[in-house]
Structures are given as structure tokens and as C-alpha cells.
Amino acid sequence: MTSVYELMDYAEVIERFDPVLGLEVHVELHTNTKMFCGCANVFGGEPNTQVCPTCLGMPGALPTLNGKAVESAIRIGLALNCEIAEWCRFARKNYFYPDMPKNFQTSQYDEPIAFNGFLDVTLDDGSLFRVEIERAHMEEDTGKSLHVGGSDGRIHGAEHSLLDYNRAGVPLIEIVTKPIEGTGERAPEVARAYVTALRDLLKALDVSDVRMDQGSLRCDANVSLMAKDATEFGTRTETKNVNSLRSVERAVRFEMTRQAAILVAGGKITQETRHFDESTGSTSPGRTKETAEDYRYFPEPDLTPIAPSREWVEELRGTLPELPWERRKRVQDEWSLTDAELRDLVNAGAVDLVAATVDAGATPAEARSWWVAYLTKEANNRGVELSELAITPAQIATVIGLVNSGELTNKLAREVVTGVLEGEGEPEAVIEARGLKVVSDDSALEKAVDEALAAQPDVAAKIRDGKVAAAGAIVGAVMKATKGQADAKRVRELIIARCS
Amino acid sequence: MPSISRDEVAHLARLARLAVTDDELDLFAGQLDVILQSVATVGDIATADIPPTSHAVPLTNVFREDVVRPSLGQQQALAGAPAAEDGRFRVPRILGEEA
């Protein structure tokens, strides 16, 4: 793959142009069954085992609408602050493609179930950016094709293709933004932040697996540039195959620099579909169609219109969980966090963990210090997500409690946590097994202090002379003698008492 | 009203995936023209204030419960296929965009 592009320096792009974005996200719902038939909606089954006359588009078969999918669509719409249609229909989008059994996609056209909403997304510096939502509509997924005989399993050069229709008819919600303007140089970041926010939202709603790697969340990025003095949008390209959050950012940035170079050289942007290549970070054109596709939409006669009652919509509004940004706002207020602290907390993916630790008795500051400052590093070292660490908020709260009561030092506490992470059981069991109790028995400590003072008479003399700062050396010796299991503060008190 | 040209018929045939012959182009151009002129009379009474009817019966909100029903077996699914391979439908190479 060696495509050579003239790319413009990013700073120069921003100096000359304003980017305009449009993001289309397809979400596979994780309902039990498909959109229009009772076949199981499961990822990764044996080919053509989750199929029936309806999702194979067999003659005579008819669609029946999954009520749960409609419910999910409305909940997504509400969470995106959309209006919910009083009455809407499905439409047929007609075009031929072998992965689409009926050669039309049952979708929604001019009557989406949800429209006119917005999503406030948090940027890296903690500021909010409002992305306006044009619509969220219901449709069905296509089957999957496997291209055989080509050099690399890609479509070009393949001798024939093999089709598996297990995915055909899986419920999809397509969420389309209005043109996103005013991002300036932050366009790539806004794109990523939007998809991230959407992913978190859909996860909170529990409507989708939102796995970009498995295709249950897919993003198409429309990018165009407007010259600084222009009043109309430029020609846009639509980049598909953007399969990770990082790719969203890279694809937008790449298109901006590619388009800017063309425009500055006096060229024209071709309105086309482009594909993002993860390995090169570049986009390449899809097949250009001789003529613009005419999808010949018309209302789907095999399905009845949907007219969600306002009571139902309100009932569904009542089922919305606390949405991610509401929760963030709330914890910031409750825990008195600065914007930077909140950002660190969110970026660490630790909001829920810290909250649970606070619920288990810790203060927000203590909980944050453990999860954000310490355990994030542990997770990184172990190559897992923070939430995947083998320790619970309750266990962290226990450890924090032991430190506060003086039974553990911070150093010992970290060792206890390590033990829990290593699978040695509850904190108490780790303490027991590793013998990590702080030595708080004064007689044992007094003995160690006396021994240390005897071993270093010159230091002892200095302390007796009132040079209290010299006590540090004796504290160190005592700590060493007790293998760190002494409370340093108490040791210091005993030394000073002994020498006065 | 419209006069359907051979080119337009060819375009429609392409959209509809019909590899029509030259003779058919001539035949259909003439026939479509006559038919379309005749049916265009619907415009005479279809004024802006009339709502369109897409469904004969005014039903709404017909939903299915989200409960799995048995699927066809792979063998049954593929039984009528012109060609199959590895449990999949085998089709000629697909030109076009990458999916």
C-alpha cells in the first residue's frame, strides 16, 4: 500500500481553512433477536446458522418488528436530547448488493424515530463541546462477505465471494450529527471525543456491546474544509472503516491535511467514499460511482407505522440511567473537584470505581489517590483496564480504613494491595499471611529504640542535647529493625521521650 | 409529460439489474412512454392538500416480542443456493466498495 499524497502542514491547514465535520455512527443493538425476525442476535456463530426465510430474503417471507429495538431506539433518542417522532415509518432503501438479501435495506428515511438532539462532549482540557444531533433512526445490518482468491482477502482481485447472513437483519441505530462547525484545530479531537462520549452513553443505556473492534459500533466521518472567507461548505468526503477511537481522530486529521493540499493547489475535492487504513493512517478512495445512487426510497408497506404514545415515551425517559455527563457534573460538585482533577478522573476511567470506594467508606480524596494515582499505574503495568484489576472498591476502602486507624502504613498498604492483586485473598488474609501488621506494641518498640540508641551513642547524645532533627537516623534504624512495620510517628515520639 | 428515450430505458434497466437487449430497448421505450403518459393522469386530481396513503389498513405499533425463534439449519438455508462453499453462499466476485 503505497499511496503518495501531498499533505499540508496541520498548522497551515488551520490558518487557511475551517473544517466541517459530520459523523455517522452505526450501533448494533444487543437485543436477543434480529430487527425483523426471531433469529438470535449473537456475534460469531457458525455461518448461516442464525438465519430464516425473513433474514435470507426468501420469497414470501415478511418482516416483524422487534419491539425491544424500538424501545432502545427511543431511549437512545431521549438520551441524546432528541424529539421522539409522534408517528414515523420504515422505508425501503433500494440498491443491489450481495450482502443484502432483499436488495433493499429496511431503514428510515424522512421520518426518523428521533431527531433534533445534542450531545455535550468533554474535550481533553475538560471543556465541553456541544455536538448537534440531526437524527437517530432504525435500520438493519447486512450480511458479511468473505473474498476468496485475492492476494490479501480484499475485495479487489478476489475470484469469488462467500456470504454469511448471520449478521443480516441485526438491529442498527444510525446516529447522524448535524454539520459540526467551529472546532478549528480541535476537529480531530472533537470527532474522537464525540464517538467516545457516544460509546459511554450507549454503554450506560445498556443497549449495545459498543465494541468497535467487533463492529458493534462503527463510525463514518464526513470531512470538508471551508476557506476562511467562504460562506458555503466545501465538498465533503465520507471516510468509512474507522474502527477505533484513535482512528477517528487520525482519519479526520488526515483528510483535513489531504484536502487542504488539493485545495491550495487549485484542485477540487471529489465527493466520494474513502477508506481508512489503520496501518498507514491514510485514507484511499472507494469505487467512484458513474452516477449518483438513486435509492428510490418509499414507505415500507410490510411494516405498520410506529406511533409511540407520549405516555410510553415518558415511561422510557424514566428508565434512563444517570447519563455519563450528568454523573460527572454531580461528582465534580459533590467531591469538590477542580476541572483538572475531574479530567484526570474521567480519563482514568475511574469515576465508577472511586464512587463505589466512597460508598464503602473512604473519602473522595483517598479513593481518588488510590485509583487515579496508584492503581492506574498498576493497570498499565499489567496491560489491563482499570476496571479489570482484581481488586474491588470495597477492598480498597478496607485498606484505607486500616491506614487511617494506624494499623497499616502507606507502604504496608501498598503491599497489601499488591497481595490482593496477586490473588492472595482479602486484605486481612494478605496481612495475616505476609505478616504485615504495624508494630504498635510500645514495649517492643521501646526495646528496638533502646537498641538503636545504644548502637549510635553519638547520635543519642545529640538528641539529648536538644538536636531533635538528629532523631531521623534512629527512626530509620528502628524501621529497618522492624522491617518497616512500625509507625514512624510513634517511633519518633518514643525516641524523644527516651532522650529527654 | 415525459417522453422516454432509449437512454432512459437503458438507465432504468441498469438500476434494476436487467441486461436488456437492443431490441428490448426499442420495444420498452415505446411501451413505457405510452404507459407512463397514461398513468400520469393521477396528477390531475392529486392536489397538495390530500394526504398520501401508504397502507390500506390503519394499523400502528405492531411489535414482536424479543424472543428467539428457531432458525433454519445451515443445510436448509443453503439448500436452494446456486452455489455454496464452507457453509456459505458462493457468489461471483463482488465489484464495488469494500464493505
Add this chain to the structure above:
Amino acid sequence: MSDLIRSTAAELAARIASREVSAVEVTQAHLDRIGEVDGAVNAFLHVDTEGALKAAREVDDDIAAGAHVGPLAGVPIALKDVLTTEGVPTTVGSKILEGWVPPYDATVTRRLKEAGVVILGKTNMDEFAMGSSTENSAYGPTRNPWDLDRIPGGSGGGSAAALAAFEAPLSIGTDTGGSIRQPGAVTGTVGVKPTYGGVSRYGLVAFSSSLDQAGPCARTVLDAALLHEVIAGYDPMDSTSINAPVPPVVAAAREGANGDLSGVRVGVVTQFSGEGYQPGVLRSFEAAVAQLKQLGAEIVEVSCPSFDYALPAYYLIAPSEASSNLARFDAMRYGIRVGDDSTRSAEEVMSLTREAGFGPEVKRRIMIGTYALSSGYYDAYYGSAQKVRTLISRDFEAAFATVDVLVSPTTPTTAFRIGERTGDPLAMYKADLCTIPANLAGNAAMSLPSGLSDEDGLPVGLQLMAPALQDHRMYRVAAAYEVARDAAAGAPLIQGVPQLAGAAR
């Protein structure tokens, strides 16, 4: 000719239930008849001898075991080849589905089987139900038993001809623009298009989804009613199926047979007469109206002005939906595949297969539909047609505010000669002039014989139309009229079908 094949379904069912004859005997008699005459009639595309006899044996066994059986158990039926039958070929009269054996039963098929009705086989039809003469079948035309040089109507010509040729006492048709009623009219049989949503469309290979409706075909009104109750009713597999009790059509047919129509208001649609109508057809219709009046019905004239636009609206809506419904026939998953020489692309193979697999009428309609739905033309064509649909519904509504049923001739002419209209699509389309409004509005309609046209001696159909879910109204009127007409003529019209060449005795 065996008396079994001339019996009504109701009589056969009673004789089978009382074990006077066995279902196997009845089935065999019809299979024999098919063997004798179908070479000339070509009503069947596929005869399922084994399946039919097996089903008949099961009914006999059930009866012998004292099991309760349905009112049509053991009675044979001919099924239009547009309804899927598990394990039995379903071609829709098209080359493109040649050899396709569906892995599932249509709901109508399933209900017939559950009722013990014996499916003899699949009947011929215009390809994808597009036509008014059954000449568009890829498997040769069906001939009208009244005159083998004439068409049996369409698209359900096979189902109607099978009745008139005494190959089956019952059959199933589907009616998108008249495909049950128009063949019924030109073959002297009874055909009913139930209220849209009254009979499940699941497994009915779609031509025009918002118009298609399967219904009963028979030689008497009561037989049609009995069959109607077997196949009708709510089906969760069809989202447009009406979740309401089946109209009491059998009771209505029995009530009507008493011959009293006093208190019934019958509206004569003024739009369906005049130019283009065969005088003998109009005379037969006028006699039928007079007969209804004699039975006590009140006759009023009703104007439905937008009905004049029903034909053009239909020839936009049906092809538009068809262009989309028929897209699935693409040589990828089922049906024939043409041109796959391992160099051609899927797109090319699709186009070659569809070109070879579809007949000219199907291609014509696909292209009209493709045109009518195109972005630049949608509003003028498809959109306007949907508005006409609204106007037609309003006309029906206004009419049914003053009358109980509407009547008209079913078709403007009697059966025309095979080949007479094949070169002129518009002339062919006019055969559906009177039947289309009921499809567009979705209400119930039926055709029953009103006699023979005096100028050519061919059957004429009387159309009755009723509001949605009031199917029983027309059964009552039809049954009353049927008794009176047969009494006046001295015999049921169907007994006048000429002896078929090739038939024994």
C-alpha cells in the same frame, strides 16, 4: 364423469365426514380428472400426487379414529403457485424460480394442512401475478374451460380454470388488482378478495405488498365462505394482519341462501359502465341488479368519481412496490443463475439472470416502478398515486355511509382470445378496471357468476364490494343472488361448461 368431481366442497366434506366416501377416493378422483384434462387446460404447474394422497389418508385415519375434523377436511384444493409450500416447488409462474423448493409453508398453506384440506398441487399464473390472462406464465398459458381458445383471466387463471374444469372443488387465489375476481368472472366461478389484512400474506410471494391479498375460489358462495374461514385470521408473522375475529362469512352465506334481502341497500357504481363495456356484460349486470331488487334489496345509484383514476394509480403503486419486491431475485441465494463463468462479476451475473429469468411484462413493470420511484419523479408518480388512493378510500367511505354493499360488473368484457391483447399492455390492463378500487382501499370484494353474455355465450361476473371487515355482507347478498339466479336458469351456471376434449365420457 365421476359425481365426486362435480360436487361442491360442502357436500364432499359431509360425505367424507360421514365416511360415505373416503378422502382418498375423492382425492384420487380429482387426480384422475387432472390427468385427463390438464393437458388441454394447463391449470397446474405441479401436481403433488403423493403428498395429496398422504394427506387424504391422514384425514381418513382421523375420521376413522373418531377425531374431530374441520368443515373442509378431506376436500381437495388447488393452490396458486405464489404461496410457498415446504418441500413442494414454488415458481410464481417464473423461470427465475424454476426448481425452487421452499423450506417453509405460507401461513395459508399451513392453515389448509391443519384443517385437513388436501393440496392437489400448484396452479398456473401470470408470472409474479402480473397479468390479467395467465398468458404471462413462463410455463405456457392456461386455457379457459368454457372455450380453450380464450384466456381464463389472470393472474390466477390456473386457480379459476381448475374449478371450471372440475379438477378441484376449491382453490386459492391472490388478488392484487383483481387476480381472484377477474378470473372468477371469466370462468363462471366465485372468487373472493377478503379485506386486506384478513388473510395472512406470510409466504405469499409478494408482487405489491400493500395490495396483495389471498382469498378463496370456489364454484359456490358457501364453499368460498367455508374456505374463507379456514384461511383467514390474525397471524403474528404478518405485521399487516388484522387482529380481530374473522367476519362470520359462513353464517352470512347460509343466511343469504334463504333468499331474503329486504333491508339491504345496494349501491350501483355509476362509473363502471358506458364506453369500453361489452353490451352483453352490461345486460347481464342489469339483470342481476333487477334480481337483487326482486329479492328485496333497495337499489341506489352511487357515484365514486375518483374510481376513474384507480387504474393509473394502480399501475404506479403496484409496479413501484414490485420493482423493490422483485429485487431479491438476484441469483445469489436461490433460483436460477445465468452467466456465472467465473470471469463475470456478481453484478453482471445478477443482470444476466434477471434478464433471462423474467418475462417481458415483469421487466416492463420493474422499469415503470423504478422510474416512478426515482427521485425526480416520485412526487408526480408514486406520490400522486398514493393521494389517489386516499381519494378512492374517501369515495368508498362516502358510499358505504349510504349503502351496505356496492355492485358493478367484475370485468368490462368476457374472456378475450389468447393472444388478443398481448401486444398492447394498456388494453390488457383495462381488464382490471372495476376490480382495482377495492385493492387500493383495502376493503372486501368478490365476484360471482351473473350468467352468460348474450352475444358470445361466455360467463359474466357480478362484483360485490363491502367495507373493510364487513366481508360477511357480500356473502349474504351473493348467496341470496346465487340461489335466485340458479333457480331462474334451472341449473348452476357452472354446469354449462362444455365437455373438455380428452376427457373420458
